[in-house]
Amino acid sequence: MNASRKTKKRAEILAGAQRVFVREGFDGASMDEVAREAGVVKPTLYNHFRDKNSLYIAVVEYALTKTRAAIFPPDIRDMSAADAIEKIAKRLTAMFGRDDDVLELCRICIGGYQRFPSGSATFMLHGPQRGSAEINDLIQLWCERGELVCEDPHLAAQQLGELCKVGIWDPRLYGERGKISEEECGHIAVEAAATFMARYSA
Numbered sequence: 389m390n391a392s393r394k395t396k397k398r399a400e401i402l403a404g405a406q407r408v409f410v411r412e413g414f415d416g417a418s419m420d421e422v423a424r425e426a427g428v429v430k431p432t433l434y435n436h437f438r439d440k441n442s443l444y445i446a447v448v449e450y451a452l453t454k455t456r457a458a459i460f461p462p463d464i465r466d467m468s469a470a471d472a473i474e475k476i477a478k479r480l481t482a483m484f485g486r487d488d489d490v491l492e493l494c495r496i497c498i499g500g501y502q503r504f505p506s507g508s509a510t511f512m513l514h515g516p517q518r519g520s521a522e523i524n525d526l527i528q529l530w531c532e533r534g535e536l537v538c539e540d541p542h543l544a545a546q547q548l549g550e551l552c553k554v555g556i557w558d559p560r561l562y563g564e565r566g567k568i569s570e571e572e573c574g575h576i577a578v579e580a581a582a583t584f585m586a587r588y589s590a
Contacts, residue, residue: 398436401426402450405443410492414444414500414507445510448493452514455483455490460522469530473548473584476523477577480552484560485568485576490515491560520545527588536588544588551580 404426408417419440423433437443459479464472483490497504497511523545530536538544554576559565 397428397432399450401428401433401436401443402447405447406451406489406493409444409447409496410489413492414440414496414504417444419443441504441506444496444504444507448497448507448510449514451489451493452511452518455487456514456519456522459483459519460526465526465529469533469535470581470585470589472526472530474578474581476526477548477552477581477584478574480519480549481556481568481573481577481580482570484553485556485573486570488567494561516549520549523548534590537590538588544584547587548580548584551583552577554580 401422405417405422408422408425412421417440419430419433422443423430426433433443437446459476464475467475494511494515497508501508520542524541527536527538527541527544531538531541556565556568556573556576560568
């Protein structure tokens with residue numbers, strides 16, 4: 389199998405595995421079911437991933453990398469700080485309020501932390517940590533342009549993420565609320581962006 393076909397097959401396996409983990413949870417998912425969902429035979433599955441733990445870690449990285457790419461497209465750097473912050477906020481609130489896959493993967497990581505800490509570490513790295521790093525870099529860029537004034541871009545990046553969670557992420561994480569409406573997510577995003585810009589706008 390050439391490199392491009394192998395990469396495509398790996399992506400198909402990860403997409404199928406993501407559906408299985410989200411649907412069945414970590415304990416309920418089996419390599420047999422992942423193989424069926426991805427349309428591959430088990431030897432092919434094991435050629436790519438040695439066991440369920442390594443497969444799950446790869447799924448978390450795959451899912452969060454795709455999500456992060458949607459939140460921070462390359463052209464975001466060409467936008468003004470105000471426009472970009474609102475766009476990022478809208479995409480973050482949509483993820484926190486409406487993305488069931490990210491929610492379930494996070495729950496699996498939390499539930500399996502003691503016996504499977506590498507899963508939680510992978511979620512933190514490819515989710516909150518790299519997301520904050522992306523925002524941190526953008527804040528520094530906008531400070532250089534004179535659009536923002538911020539002495540601690542790392543802290544400010546985390547603050548924006550937290551503002552986009554208000555009233556939606558924790559209730560969903562703990563099962564108190566289902567998927568949040570687009571209207572509510574949009575309202576929270578606009579308020580988050582306005583609060584952020586009120587603090588850091590030049």
